[in-house]
Amino acid sequence: MAMNLRLSPETASALQAEAERTGRSQQEIVREALTRHLHLVEDDSSASDRERARAAQVVRPARVAYRKVAPRLRLPKGTDSLDLLDRDDRF
Secondary structure: OOOOOOOOHHHHHHHHHHHHHHOOOHHHHHHHHHHHHOOOOOOHHHOOHHHHHHHOOOOOOOOOOOOOOOOOOOOOOOOOHHHHHOOOOOO
16 A cells, blocks of 8 residues: 655654665555564564674674765766667677
């Protein structure tokens, strides 16, 4: 089910900060909070696949939870990515 959710500016900022800190999506955090609040889980089944993998030490947590990435490639002015894909030398 899709829904709109209006948050106070403080709550929205806290949610965004938590998403950046943990590397999880805002939707994932809200879904988990609702699931826990509504007591829809009794054990650790509410943990995400990522959390379960970390707990089982299958994967290590990220060294940096979130970082904004600057683009490495700058296209010439007037060129877009579609121009790069539409070339005669490709089959």
